[in-house]
Amino acid sequence: MTSITVHFKRVALIGIGLIGSSLARVMRRDNIADHIVINARTQKSLDTATDLGLADSTTLDPAEAVKGADLVVFCTPIGSYEALAKTIVPNLETGCIVSDVGSVKKMVIDILAPLMPDGVHLVPGHPIAGTEHSGPEAGFAELFQDRWCILTPAKDADQTAVDKVTALWTTANMKVEIMDAVHHDHVLAITSHLPHLIAYTIVGTATDLADDLEQEVVKYSASGFRDFTRIAASDPTMWRDIFLNNREAVLDILGRFSEDLTAMQRAIRHGEGDTLVDAFTRTREIRRKIIDAKQD
Numbered sequence: 001m002t003s004i005t006v007h008f009k010r011v012a013l014i015g016i017g018l019i020g021s022s023l024a025r026v027m028r029r030d031n032i033a034d035h036i037v038i039n040a041r042t043q044k045s046l047d048t049a050t051d052l053g054l055a056d057s058t059t060l061d062p063a064e065a066v067k068g069a070d071l072v073v074f075c076t077p078i079g080s081y082e083a084l085a086k087t088i089v090p091n092l093e094t095g096c097i098v099s100d101v102g103s104v105k106k107m108v109i110d111i112l113a114p115l116m117p118d119g120v121h122l123v124p125g126h127p128i129a130g131t132e133h134s135g136p137e138a139g140f141a142e143l144f145q146d147r148w149c150i151l152t153p154a155k156d157a158d159q160t161a162v163d164k165v166t167a168l169w170t171t172a173n174m175k176v177e178i179m180d181a182v183h184h185d186h187v188l189a190i191t192s193h194l195p196h197l198i199a200y201t202i203v204g205t206a207t208d209l210a211d212d213l214e215q216e217v218v219k220y221s222a223s224g225f226r227d228f229t230r231i232a233a234s235d236p237t238m239w240r241d242i243f244l245n246n247r248e249a250v251l252d253i254l255g256r257f258s259e260d261l262t263a264m265q266r267a268i269r270h271g272e273g274d275t276l277v278d279a280f281t282r283t284r285e286i287r288r289k290i291i292d293a294k295q296d
Contacts, residue, residue, distance in 0.1 A: 006167035010035045012069040014062055014084060016049045017235070018130060019101045020075030021139030024054040026172045029141050039065035040136075048136045067091050071164075074100035078107060079241035085115045094119035097161045101127055103188055103238075105152040105181040107245040113154065121161035124152045126184065127174060128192070132233040144172040146294055152181040189249035194257060196239055197250070199231035 011033040013020045020038075027033045038055040039062045040046050046058035059065050066072050066088045074081055081100070092098070098120060100108055108124040116122050129147040131138065149169040153162050166176045179187075202225070206217045217225065243250055267275040 006032060006164055006171055008033045008071045008164075010037065010069045010071075012065040012072045013038045014065065014072065014074050014088075015076035015080075016040050016045055016054065016136045017075060017134050018138045018143070019127060020073070021049065021052070021054055021136040022129075022141060022143040023073065023075070023101070023127075023139075023172070024049070025139055025141040026144065028054065030171055032168065032171065033071075037065050037069070045136055052136060054136065054139075063087050063091050066096070068093065070096055071168075072096060072098045074098075074102065077235070077238045077241045078102040078104055078245055079237070081108065082111045082115075085112050089115055089117060092117055092120045095121075097121045097123055097164060099123045099125050099165050101125060103192060103242050104246040105150075105184045109152065109154065109181050121158040122153070123157060123161050123165040124181065125165060125169065126150045126152075126188070127169060127172070128188075129174075130234075132230050134235045134238075141172075144169070144174045147174050148295075149174040149176045150179045150184055151176060152179055152184050185246050185249045186252070189246060189253040193242060193246060193250050194253050196231055196234065197243065197254070198257075199228040200239070202228050203232040 011027060013024060013036065016024070016038050024036055024038070027036055035056045036054065037057045037059065038046060038049045039059055040049070041060070043060065046055070046060070049055045050058055062084050070093070072088065072092070074084065076084065078100075081102070094117075098112065098116065099122075100112075102108055102124070103126055105124050105126060109122070112124075113122055127144055127147065127149040129143050131143070149172075151162065151165060151169075162178070169176050206214060206225070209217065221229070264276070264279065266272070267279075
């Protein structure tokens with residue numbers, strides 16, 4: 001556990017899926033908040049959060065949720081941010097910190113920063129952790145253990161607010177790094193967004209096969225295809241919003257990937273075994289580095 005302590009009087013979680021519910025569990029475990037209020041789109045989600053002991057109070061009204069909060073965290077698909085922000089802005093109190101957990105960061109700054117009232121501090125964040133499961137029951141406090149959380153505050157952001165959000169994620173046992181939002185989006189385009197796009201495409205190809213062949217694909221799935229199906233089982237709405245809001249970086253990386261894929265196609269067609277061995281050898285090193293960095 002970290003020696004850094006952080007405490008909030010009232011935390012409003014807007015959305016209570018995998019990340020939001022995991023964060024709520026951390027706050028409960030470490031007594032980070034006097035009061036946790038949860039907002040969600042459906043009463044069913046709120047009832048589940050209450051049954052799990054994640055909330056001190058719940059509401060379907062995001063504007064009501066943020067009243068009196070000194071920390072507000074957006075835990076919804078990023079396509080909902082703008083409408084939610086316009087709804088809650090009148091009720092944000094001076095000194096409140098607004099953060100999020102979204103996988104795209106430049107968009108967050110472009111949309112949310114102009115809406116923030118004077119004295120309200122925006123500190124965008126991205127805890128790089130997750131599973132293919134969703135909903136409040138999917139969360140667990142250990143989700144964040146030894147993972148990275150990237151914060152992308154503006155250069156003139158309030159340092160105390162940045163320190164508090166840093167301490168929040170450090171308490172969740174994450175390693176925190178401050179990064180430029182545009183750079184973050186390019187890094188995540190290759191490490192997260194492109195792999196998901198490939199997974200969705202490969203599994204989609206399988207679903208388009210003739211019925212008898214598709215059944216065999218399912219029956220004889222080896223670890224490679226099985227792992228792709230796990231990734232492709234991730235929340236469709238969340239990933240739609242990620243691709244649409246990070247389209248420039250994703251399309252740039254996708255273009256590079258297409259060129260590399262064409263080169264592999266050519267090597268296979270022409271029997272260039274040495275080219276294949278060289279490529280496969282280089283990529284093995286990345287796997288070793290990931291294991292050494294304890295991100296496996």
